[in-house]
Amino acid sequence: MIELRAIHKKYLFKHAVRGIDLQIKKGTIVGLLGPNGSGKSTLLKMLAGLIHPTSGSILVGGSKPDVHNKKHVAYLPEIDHLYGWMTVKETLRFIAGFYTDWQEDKAAALLLKMELDENQKVRNLSKGMRARLKLIAVLARKVPLVLLDEPFSGIDPSSRAKIIRSIISEFQSEDQTIVLSTHSVNESEPMFDDVIFLQNGQITIFDSTENLRATYGCSLENIWEKVYG
Template sequence: MSTEDQDIIIELKGIHKRYLLKQALTGIDLRIRRGSIVGLLGPNGSGKSTLLKLIAGMIYPTSGSIRVNGREPDVRNKSQIAYLPEIDNLYGWMTVTETLNFISGFYADWQADKAAEMLQTMELEGKQKVRSLSKGMRARLKLIAALSRKVPLVLLDEPFSGIDPSSRAKIIRSILSEFQSDEQTIVLSTHSVKESEPMFDDVVFLQNGWIKKFDSAENLRAAYGCSLENLWEKVYA
């Protein structure tokens, strides 16, 4: 394996994904660098969630190949991936502390000290019932659950969806403060381009299941002379 290949944590070749009559992804070729934060951008229905689920090994491609850390996604890979879905899968009757304790039981790589630290950063009280939390607070709790694991790959599907600006700012600050580029790679899908832009090393623009643009955030800004938020408007005009 070359040094260049060792620097790649995710590699997709010729990925197609079809659901009955709907083609979700068409001919996706993508190589994601180890130790980067990658923005996965696109309108609803562009294939972002499908792509993340494929990488996580939750679903399988209709055709094409996927390699995560050098092998096809399987049970062993899942232990190396923290996946935060867009849907809210928390139990309302649990407290915040009970929720984190429950989740920790599934993962040998759980970092209790990190979870406790992030509770303070995210301004959540351990005794609060999940059902009493606002949507933004629930989003922060889900993020704690994802980032408290010591894994090389973190997949975040719309972590800012429908939450207020102050919560978005807290989540972004927490992601940046907890990110360790020598140990971790983050792939994050979002519609909140303006707030998220400073995080991104590389950016993927998806449209109708195929990659319209993929480059470093720096190269894209230089090539088009505008922010990623403005580029979004040009790409999807």
Template sequence: MENLHTASHENVVELKGIHKKYILKHALRGIDLTVQRGRIIGLLGPNGSGKSTLLKMMAGLVYPTSGSILVNGREPDVRNKQHVAYLPEIDHLYGWMTVKQTLAYISNFYTDWQEEKAASMLAAMELDGNQKVRNLSKGMRARLKLIAALSRNVPLVLLDEPFSGIDPSSRAKIIRLILQEFQSDEQTIVLSTHSVNESEPMFDEVIFLQQGRVRIFDTAENLRSEYGCSLEKIWEKVYG
């Protein structure tokens, strides 16, 4: 059986004609998208544009109504979930655990967990390992969630609104940590955010979603050159 860590798929994610329909909502409407290895990709769009649904699909948590998706060269299944790190927007941490207990608990689920890396990031994020999660500020909880995602040695990292509702200091620390820990030769990060101005320097490529469709997909450099302005200004022009 092929090892997903050593598989030489240049395309980490391939989506063709993807639709996702719920009872009352058509979340994705014909997504064609190829995500290559070694990129940090910004997934941008207003609320309801399909960002979270798309990330969950890449993570193997939801399945398309129609169309095809390949992650690391195969259709998403239980095995793929072991090779994708997914940070949801919702707070999924147990408040009664300490910071160290939380990381130890999460590490039990994954054979690719990197203990030394987790300890290093814990220090960099200035988190007290003995503090209860329920006593952490929202920004500190966001840092802890990010440590949990980045401590895994996986080819695909999916981050859903990691800056949501947190202070500028925590946002800056999180951005520095992502750039510091990004393994550009073997990893891809797809990051959904509304904090375009601060996160813009991270992005190699940018996807603008609108009403479940890809409105724009290009390199950040090409977009800034074409529009003659920052990604934040492009956001304002696209979504008006």
């Protein structure tokens, strides 16, 4: 699904990604882990085609990320991109207008599962409820690649649990790949097939969750502490 070769991304005063080589299999949920500034968001934005590498090549589904294949990628940014004056229902209708792959029935089912009132204004939603709405906007699309940038950032445990359950239940393992960056390692661990540890824009570890637990003899959270402690 994803192939990166010798990827570098340089900004004016920062070398954000440093020579990443990576292959991600179709049909997996991959955890992208690392402290702030490790390059997670930059990597996801490049996969989404929002920014371009300074050097190296990226293939997503066999094609270079560009305007045309953006329609095959659902990207959830860490920033809150919703309009506060819209209701929940208006927000989903607005987003649906951009995509031919939007699944109205799935959006309605997720709305019930996430316990959101479709008539409530977005500005009146808690941070956790807004995070749930952002996730619906991504999971209601039928796409081969889903990119989630810190979907649990700063939200309550109840919302984190609902979001994780929804990601697992809605994941189409035969047709879909999910790459998810997070600091909430403990709660997220059960859904990861593979895990990437990033540090200073480089991959320090990339392996299956099962192999990592067997090798280190502990959970991903404990491995995090060993890698970044």
